[in-house]
Amino acid sequence: VSRFENVSMAPPDPILGVSEAFKADTDATKLNLGVGAYRTEDLQPYVLKVVNKAEQLMLERGENKEYLPIEGLAAFNKATAELLLGADNPVIKNGQIATVQGLSGTGSLRLGAAFIARYFPGVKVLISSPTWGNHKNILSDAGVPWSEYRYFDPQTVGLDFKGMIEDIKAAPNGSVILLHGCAHNPTGIDPTPEQWEAIADVLEEKGHMPFFDVAYQGFASGSLDDDASSVRKFASRGFEMFVAQSYSKNLGLYAERIGAINVILPTADLAARVKSQLKRLARPMYSNPPVHGARIVANVVGDSVLFDEWRAEMQMMAGRIKGVRQKLYEALLSKDKSGKDWSFILKQIGMFSFTGLTKSQSDNMTDKWHVYMTKDGRISLAGLNLAKCDYLADAIIDSYY
Numbered sequence: 001v002s003r004f005e006n007v008s009m010a011p012p013d014p015i016l017g018v019s020e021a022f023k024a025d026t027d028a029t030k031l032n033l034g035v036g037a038y039r040t041e042d043l044q045p046y047v048l049k050v051v052n053k054a055e056q057l058m059l060e061r062g063e064n065k066e067y068l069p070i071e072g073l074a075a076f077n078k079a080t081a082e083l084l085l086g087a088d089n090p091v092i093k094n095g096q097i098a099t100v101q102g103l104s105g106t107g108s109l110r111l112g113a114a115f116i117a118r119y120f121p122g123v124k125v126l127i128s129s130p131t132w133g134n135h136k137n138i139l140s141d142a143g144v145p146w147s148e149y150r151y152f153d154p155q156t157v158g159l160d161f162k163g164m165i166e167d168i169k170a171a172p173n174g175s176v177i178l179l180h181g182c183a184h185n186p187t188g189i190d191p192t193p194e195q196w197e198a199i200a201d202v203l204e205e206k207g208h209m210p211f212f213d214v215a216y217q218g219f220a221s222g223s224l225d226d227d228a229s230s231v232r233k234f235a236s237r238g239f240e241m242f243v244a245q246s247y248s249k250n251l252g253l254y255a256e257r258i259g260a261i262n263v264i265l266p267t268a269d270l271a272a273r274v275k276s277q278l279k280r281l282a283r284p285m286y287s288n289p290p291v292h293g294a295r296i297v298a299n300v301v302g303d304s305v306l307f308d309e310w311r312a313e314m315q316m317m318a319g320r321i322k323g324v325r326q327k328l329y330e331a332l333l334s335k336d337k338s339g340k341d342w343s344f345i346l347k348q349i350g351m352f353s354f355t356g357l358t359k360s361q362s363d364n365m366t367d368k369w370h371v372y373m374t375k376d377g378r379i380s381l382a383g384l385n386l387a388k389c390d391y392l393a394d395a396i397i398d399s400y401y
């Protein structure tokens with residue numbers, strides 16, 4: 001008998017498994033609102049024009065395939081930290097940030113979690129309820145204990161701010177609090193600036209450490225600076241904090257696996273020591289990161305013309321999603337005579353809408369309407385176009401009642 005006999009079949013991933021099911025569906029009306037991947041109005045994947053231009057530049061330049069340093073491409077690390085905090089930020093000028101290129105947001109979160117497991121053993125990480133499905137497994141597999149803080153209020157279809165604060169206050173002093181920098185996944189609900197101040201107050205009072213997950217900078221509002229305002233606020237208050245970044249969505253580099261883990265410290269000496277230990281964790285994990293995506297980001301940010309074009313394309317992508325939010329809202333309002341308040345569709349930010357559909361209702365969306373979504377009721381508006389809003393509204397209303 002095989003020695004692998006006890007290996008069972010793993011369940012499909014709650015998010016990426018939806019795409020597999022979608023691909024297997026042969027019905028022409030099928031709609032993939034599962035994975036958060038941007039699609040154009042004709043529902044095709046989108047390679048940003050600036051990415052093509054940067055790659056053209058790189059091809060003409062002719063570049064080698066030498067190993068990157070463990071910490072990644074220096075030009076990328078500089079660019080990514082400056083994008084996050086602003087180039088003139090004192091944290092940058094004083095060298096108080098340890099930046100290591102990571103395997104996109106997931107790999108960066110994992111490296112940060114591995115650091116926490118090694119240097120803060122037993123410290124608990126608190127994650128929002130609900131949160132991005134992969135957060136739990138990243139932390140568990142890194143050996144980091146986690147628990148949840150209340151976040152979504154089904155009654156108001158909004159933020160349970162009171163519950164969030166209570167749970168963060170109740171956590172042992174010095175816990176790590178995982179926060180979504182902007183465009184909360186899956187709810188699309190972000191704290192207001194005033195609420196971010198209050199959250200910072202509680203973390204300060206409790207000696208908690210922020211760990212920001214910044215997967216949508218520039219993609220949520222269309223502005224890189226606006227979407228980084230929560231992180232910059234905490235940095236300006238002097239927190240020692242982790243920040244994971246991803247260029248999957250805002251630069252469309254999903255499969256290039258380009259991101260970074262940043263740790264902000266009070267001194268350059270501490271940043272150097274932390275960076276050296278992040279490298280020590282990365283080397284046995286994957287040795288050094290892939291170069292292509294890092295060069296694209298460095299070339300786009302390093303060229304003022306490309307950088308401006310990138311900003312315009314982010315505004316275009318964010319604008320298209322806002323357009324389908326509006327159209328879907330209007331379609332729901334015109335079809336649903338129950339008087340239900342659908343305005344949450346407009347209030348939510350970024351790629352997703354948390355519809356409140358239950359698992360069985362989302363099954364109906366798929367089985368009867370061939371609309372693919374995650375079972376927690378999340379739909380990715382990035383996979384929707386104006387032409388399909390009426391159809392989606394019919395499916396939602398049919399499934400809701």
Ligand SMILES: Cc1ncc(COP(=O)(O)O)c(CN[C@@](C)(CC(=O)O)C(=O)O)c1O
Pocket residue numbers: 015016034035036037103104105106107132134180185213215245246247248254259
């Ligand atoms: C909050 C959050 N953090 C990190 C990541 C990691 O992305 P990366 O590793 O590609 O950089 C995602 C992607 N979440 C997607 C968009 C895709 C996924 O599940 O992997 C989602 O559909 O939720 C995310 O939503």
